[in-house]
Amino acid sequence: MNLTYFLFFICIVVCTLIITYWAAKRSVTTNIFYTAAGSLTGFQNGMAIAGDFISAASFLGIVGTIAFSGYDGFLYSIGFLVSYLVVLFLIAEPVHRLGKYSLGDVICSRFPGSSMRLIMAFGAFTISILYMIPQLVASGFLLRLLLDIDYSVSVLVIGSLMTIYVMFGGMIATSWVQIVKTIVLMSGTFLLSLIVLSNYNWNVPAIISDVKERSPLGEYFFHPGHLFDSPIELISLQLALILGTAGLPHILIRLFTVKNTFEVRRSLLSATWIIGTFYLMTLILGLGTIAFLGYEALAATDSTGNLAAPLLAQAVGGDFLLAFISAVAFTTIVAVVAGLVISATTAFSHDIYHMIWKKGKSTEKEQLYAARWTALAIGLLSTVFALRLETMNVTFLVSMTFIVAASSIFPVLLFTIYWKRFNRTGVVAGMFCGLIASLLLLVLGPHIMDTENGLIARDAIIPLYNPGIIAIPIGFLGAFLGAFLSGGQAKKEASYYAFFKKAQTGSRSRSDAS
Amino acid sequence: MEETYEKILREKRRFVIIAITFAFIFYFLLPVSLILFPDTMNRTSFIPGVTWAWVYAFLQIIMIWLLGWLYHLKAKKLDEQTEQMIQEE
Structure with a gap:
């Protein structure tokens, strides 16, 4: 690792540790530790949501996917973005009004009791861990590629940093690390996009013609179908993406960190503006990579395409810019895993x-x-697990998390908030059907069962890389049938009405409630 | 009081149902039209050099920003009405 890299790296570590120290002095009550006492403004929380959401897989992965597969890479990012409408319209305000610290609080405000809380906590914990471990593993590989440091050292550094942020600084440190990450990430990608465009004298058609020339897809680079050739995979993926965010606990608990529903809406709107702008910039970076470097140079360095953005940075701005973009990637990773640690905690x-x-x-x-x-x-x-998993490819679990969340937590939350006849049996049935179905489909699918390099060396029983189209309806059906067959709770209409009123218009702000 | 509350709730429900249905249809029509009408989607649109598939994809981002903003305006108004109703109570 040369000196430039080291300085950037140290700068980020020191800055985030100062934030943590400052936050630790303030995290003196549980309300502050878990939710920053609702003290963030909508825009700050929007930045933190974007920081929580845009993983290294999004940043580096999508640039690489656009560079390799053109249109389909961009299609991926749109799904991520539209999912925020589902959160905004259906889930955000009721979750904010009903819960205090966790999703368990939300469910228990309608169905009080330990078993309901346990099930929700189990779901939230499982999803957070399922998402965190592959992120850690991926970050280990990434830092090895970027900074040329050992896999174990990378995982240990990131694992310790995320633990320190959350353990000492709680939600305040996590939020501010995520806000700083968003600022660094947005300015980094903006800068890189500007450099790419200025290198072409702001002539976009010239970039497009270079892309067509230097990609093996040629004229067809801008046509859909290079990544998703099967219609069912495409629809299935889009379904999981649009419903997944509304079931991700680490995103939903961020809605507790602002003081009222006005700020909740502002958080989500800011997040969609930031994430949308970010994805537009990844498009420029993806096209820029192919136009500048060409397909062969990119594929020769890394066949997954994850190094597209760093390589582009090196090509247009030399080692200094590469060091900066690597530092951005590093910040991206720590901010996301810190969000997952606090959610599981x-x-x-x-x-x-x-x-x-x-x-x-x-x-x-x-x-x-x-x-x-x-x-x-x-x-x-999680760090120990990530260290042990070095030899196994678990990165596909990142995309699986959206399917698991969309088929377990999302249907349970949706029915709890909106369906009068929903009941405890429905919660149990929905959560378990969703969790089991999505995990089972994963095990029986081609990620695990593959004749060449799968964990189970045989043909996949369910040949879908994206089994959302089966798992999500199973989760919904489980919740529905559980409630329907066990008789519903029609006689308790009055209590549902009171609950619904609280969910929709309960206007007490968090500072009043706590 | 109960009537005002019902009215606010109805208005909100109507907006959300229309908006979310529109968002879902608009969103899923993109992959569906890519599957069903690949030739049309790959034809150059009214912008030179940009195909309909790209125009539609960019429209999705605009749709999200627009719907989010409309909801924000609507919800702000309804929140004010609720607040007023509670104070009158």
């Missing part, structure tokens, strides 16, 4: 330890103590 320490085990009777001090130790344990365990 809340599910365990608030829902399972405080509400279920201690029956809601532990003191503030005990709760904070438990939360910090939980963050440490989760951080350590």
